[in-house]
Amino acid sequence: MASPAVRYELLSVDPSGARRGRLHTPHGTVELPTFMPVGTLGTVKGVDIERLADTGAQIVLGNTYHLALRPGEEAVRSLGGLHRFSGWEGPMLTDSGGFQVFSLAHKRKVTEQGARFQSHIDGSLIDLTPERSIAIQEALGADIAMVFDEVVELPAPPEAVRSAMLRSLRWARRCVDAAKRTDDQSLFGIVQGGLDAELRAESAAGLTEIGFAGYAIGGLSVGEPPADMYRAIGFTTPHLPADRPRYLMGVGTPRDLLEGIERGVDMFDCVMPTRNGRNALAFTDTGTIRLRNACHTLDERPLDEGCPCLACRRHSRGYLRHLFRAGEMLGPMLVSVHNLTHYQRLMEAARAAIEAGHYASFKQRRLAEWGFAA
Amino acid sequence: MASPAVRYELLSVDPSGARRGRLHTPHGTVELPTFMPVGTLGTVKGVDIERLADTGAQIVLGNTYHLALRPGEEAVRSLGGLHRFSGWEGPMLTDSGGFQVFSLAHKRKVTEQGARFQSHIDGSLIDLTPERSIAIQEALGADIAMVFDEVVELPAPPEAVRSAMLRSLRWARRCVDAAKRTDDQSLFGIVQGGLDAELRAESAAGLTEIGFAGYAIGGLSVGEPPADMYRAIGFTTPHLPADRPRYLMGVGTPRDLLEGIERGVDMFDCVMPTRNGRNALAFTDTGTIRLRNACHTLDERPLDEGCPCLACRRHSRGYLRHLFRAGEMLGPMLVSVHNLTHYQRLMEAARAAIEAGHYASFKQRRLAEWGFAA
Ligand SMILES: [Zn+2]
Ligand SMILES: [Zn+2]
Numbered sequence: 001m002a003s004p005a006v007r008y009e010l011l012s013v014d015p016s017g018a019r020r021g022r023l024h025t026p027h028g029t030v031e032l033p034t035f036m037p038v039g040t041l042g043t044v045k046g047v048d049i050e051r052l053a054d055t056g057a058q059i060v061l062g063n064t065y066h067l068a069l070r071p072g073e074e075a076v077r078s079l080g081g082l083h084r085f086s087g088w089e090g091p092m093l094t095d096s097g098g099f100q101v102f103s104l105a106h107k108r109k110v111t112e113q114g115a116r117f118q119s120h121i122d123g124s125l126i127d128l129t130p131e132r133s134i135a136i137q138e139a140l141g142a143d144i145a146m147v148f149d150e151v152v153e154l155p156a157p158p159e160a161v162r163s164a165m166l167r168s169l170r171w172a173r174r175c176v177d178a179a180k181r182t183d184d185q186s187l188f189g190i191v192q193g194g195l196d197a198e199l200r201a202e203s204a205a206g207l208t209e210i211g212f213a214g215y216a217i218g219g220l221s222v223g224e225p226p227a228d229m230y231r232a233i234g235f236t237t238p239h240l241p242a243d244r245p246r247y248l249m250g251v252g253t254p255r256d257l258l259e260g261i262e263r264g265v266d267m268f269d270c271v272m273p274t275r276n277g278r279n280a281l282a283f284t285d286t287g288t289i290r291l292r293n294a295c296h297t298l299d300e301r302p303l304d305e306g307c308p309c310l311a312c313r314r315h316s317r318g319y320l321r322h323l324f325r326a327g328e329m330l331g332p333m334l335v336s337v338h339n340l341t342h343y344q345r346l347m348e349a350a351r352a353a354i355e356a357g358h359y360a361s362f363k364q365r366r367l368a369e370w371g372f373a374a
Numbered sequence: 375m376a377s378p379a380v381r382y383e384l385l386s387v388d389p390s391g392a393r394r395g396r397l398h399t400p401h402g403t404v405e406l407p408t409f410m411p412v413g414t415l416g417t418v419k420g421v422d423i424e425r426l427a428d429t430g431a432q433i434v435l436g437n438t439y440h441l442a443l444r445p446g447e448e449a450v451r452s453l454g455g456l457h458r459f460s461g462w463e464g465p466m467l468t469d470s471g472g473f474q475v476f477s478l479a480h481k482r483k484v485t486e487q488g489a490r491f492q493s494h495i496d497g498s499l500i501d502l503t504p505e506r507s508i509a510i511q512e513a514l515g516a517d518i519a520m521v522f523d524e525v526v527e528l529p530a531p532p533e534a535v536r537s538a539m540l541r542s543l544r545w546a547r548r549c550v551d552a553a554k555r556t557d558d559q560s561l562f563g564i565v566q567g568g569l570d571a572e573l574r575a576e577s578a579a580g581l582t583e584i585g586f587a588g589y590a591i592g593g594l595s596v597g598e599p600p601a602d603m604y605r606a607i608g609f610t611t612p613h614l615p616a617d618r619p620r621y622l623m624g625v626g627t628p629r630d631l632l633e634g635i636e637r638g639v640d641m642f643d644c645v646m647p648t649r650n651g652r653n654a655l656a657f658t659d660t661g662t663i664r665l666r667n668a669c670h671t672l673d674e675r676p677l678d679e680g681c682p683c684l685a686c687r688r689h690s691r692g693y694l695r696h697l698f699r700a701g702e703m704l705g706p707m708l709v710s711v712h713n714l715t716h717y718q719r720l721m722e723a724a725r726a727a728i729e730a731g732h733y734a735s736f737k738q739r740r741l742a743e744w745g746f747a748a
Contacts, residue, residue, distance in 0.1 A: 041696070041697075041700045041702055042693065042696065042697075043697060043702050043704040045702065045703060045704070046703045046704070046707075047704075048425075048684060048704060048707060048708065049684075049688055050684060050688070051422075070696065070699060070700050071671070071692075071696045071699065071700075075671060075672060075692070075696070078672050078692075079672065079674060079690055079692045079693060080674065080690075084690075085690075085692075085693055085696075086693070087688040087689050087693070297445065297449060298449060298452050298453065300453060300454065310422060310423075310424065314422075314423055314424070314461040315461050316453055316454075316458075316459075318445075318449065318452075318453045318459075319416065319453060319459055319460070319461070322415070322416065322444065322445045322449070322459075323415075323416075323417060325444060325445065326415045326444050326445075328415055328417050328419065329419060329420045329703060329706065329707070330417040330419075330420070330421075330422060332703065333420075333422060333703070333707070334422065
């Protein structure tokens with residue numbers, strides 16, 4: 001780990017604990033905290049690569065499980081790796097497939113060796129091990145690869161959570177041993193341990209001992225109440241080294257992001273802005289808007305007065321509603337762009353608030369504007 | 375018709391008969407010949423308004439029948455008219471709904487008064503007459519409105535073709551009489567008469583006597599062989615006034631456009647570039663490419679080396695194929711943009727060839743490049 005491909009720079013810490021930092025990668029620098037749009041299959045759904053850059057996105061996530069099934073990592077490698085394949089020239093991160101094995105695969109069987117399951121596409125039998133996950137991620141060639149971990153559904157018996165956490169530690173070690181592409185790719189460990197503070201601390205300690213370029217918090221946002229998730233983040237980040245980036249996986253709502261940042265998280269990813277965008281639900285500065293509601297039929301206003309995105313620059317709520325009613329692709333396209341822009345503007349505002357040292361009041365004001373009780 | 379809102383300017387005529395002209399409209403000038411992308415429901419499917427402008431499109435078509443059903447012309451009017459509603463600031467044209475009554479409506483019954491049919495959306499009973507079509511088109515507010523005509527399916531008995539042509543003439547007169555929005559909207563007549571030279575000549579004479587800002591050729595590309603269509607265009611345009619634009623409705627393939635231009639046509643519209651784009655079929659300088667074919671899996675080349683579109687600038691054929699295989703929206707989005715750009719580049723090249731006075735050799739060269747026998 002003498003000179004990792006990906007390097008974290010801590011710029012300042014707000015009194016609240018929120019961190020302003022930078023992530024230096026082989027494909028450019030990311031201002032932290034950041035939100036990573038999800039480009040599951042080498043495309044953020046409904047958003048072309050130039051529109052994606054226009055949203056303010058700095059780093060994009062790809063899904064190892066999905067890309068290994070279609071088109072296959074060797075096809076991606078043959079077409080120049082995930083950057084050239086997708087057209088995204090900036091920093092990228094691939095997950096390990098662990099979460100998808102847990103959430104998507106059929107007839108899953110997990111042993112110490114790894115996971116065996118049926119593809120959700122064609123039912124074919126697939127083995128995914130720590131070594132195989134790393135090999136796929138090296139073929140994809142993102143700047144950041146994730147260790148292959150075992151995810152358990154919550155609530156689960158304490159022994160099951162502890163057992164999966166310990167196995168994930170052993171798998172993390174195997175991932176490090178398997179990694180060969182260290183010149184332009186860095187590996188992040190993933191803290192597990194469910195909602196148990198001691199297990200999370202033990203996981204963090206074990207990973208820190210191995211040593212990673214960054215640390216993720218996994219196994220959250222899997223059905224537990226938000227308050228439980230916030231508490232779990234809060235008792236996990238203190239055990240993570242201050243000189244490494246922290247990535248909260250698969251999270252979340254705009255509020256989740258603000259709560260995570262306050263607890264020292266630097267990176268997020270979630271399908272929510274695009275999935276909700278495809279379903280006519282828009283995030284705005286004053287809360288969410290359901291465009292399918294009839295009250296928007298003749299509404300000439302843009303989604304957000306202050307938003308510079310294509311949807312807000314050019315179109316009314318009435319037009320956007322019409323697009324969804326008529327089943328036009330442009331509806332999902334435009335609201336996905338808007339939601340991603342909303343998330344990036346939120347991150348930009350959060351970075352400015354941390355720099356100014358008043359993150360807590362910034363967060364309170366935003367929550368109030370979204371309609372959360374103080 | 376002293377000072378029509380839309381005015382044609384003839385710039386030059388190639389030895390072949392191809393015309394280089396300009397169409398001056400309240401929303402800007404269109405260089406002719408031109409291809410109009412189809413924005414059926416206030417959006418060209420899968421293409422946002424700025425990408426659409428990037429393709430080189432100068433004028434966009436909207437469908438009266440579709441917009442009257444969803445969201446309804448009063449909603450469009452209330453949201454500022456079709457220009458502001460769709461976000462397209464340039465020239466627009468609406469068809470009259472006649473062709474959609476013929477091709478989409480259920481339980482159609484046509485009388486001298488007009489057409490009564492069931493909506494293809496919800497089965498509700500709708501009356502569309504010349505007066506009603508004009509009222510809808512005036513609410514939509516495009517620069518160019520079309521007369522409401524009766525379309526017959528080919529082949530049809532000569533008496534049926536003649537009867538529909540004569541009725542269309544009477545309806546054209548009623549459209550002119552009904553039109554009130556003449557300050558910023560002009561009406562085009564539509565020549566009918568099937569594949570019969572005498573009927574076409576009679577229709578053209580009748581319309582010219584009424585007097586329109588432009589003349590369309592309707593009722594073609596409805597199943598007849600291309601050679602028949604080219605012949606019908608050829609014996610129709612000589613009967614149209616040289617000082618008015620000529621619009622061949624619903625046509626067609628790149629070859630159809632070149633053949634039409636040679637016969638004196640100035641304007642075209644067709645769903646082909648976008649519909650084919652959604653189906654993974656790309657038009658290129660060397661012919662069509664079916665992206666679903668396995669041979670493109672590892673192809674690193676763009677669709678067209680010389681194409682400046684987003685798809686060609688950023689992405690390989692292998693990636694585009696992957697998008698279609700994975701069912702990603704971005705596939706239809708990108709190939710629609712490419713195909714529209716291809717059509718616009720073809721029109722641009724045609725305009726240059728007419729200006730240079732060598733349209734016939736230009737056409738022959740293009741047909742040869744696309745693989746047509748000389
Ligand atoms: Zn916006
Ligand atoms: Zn192209």
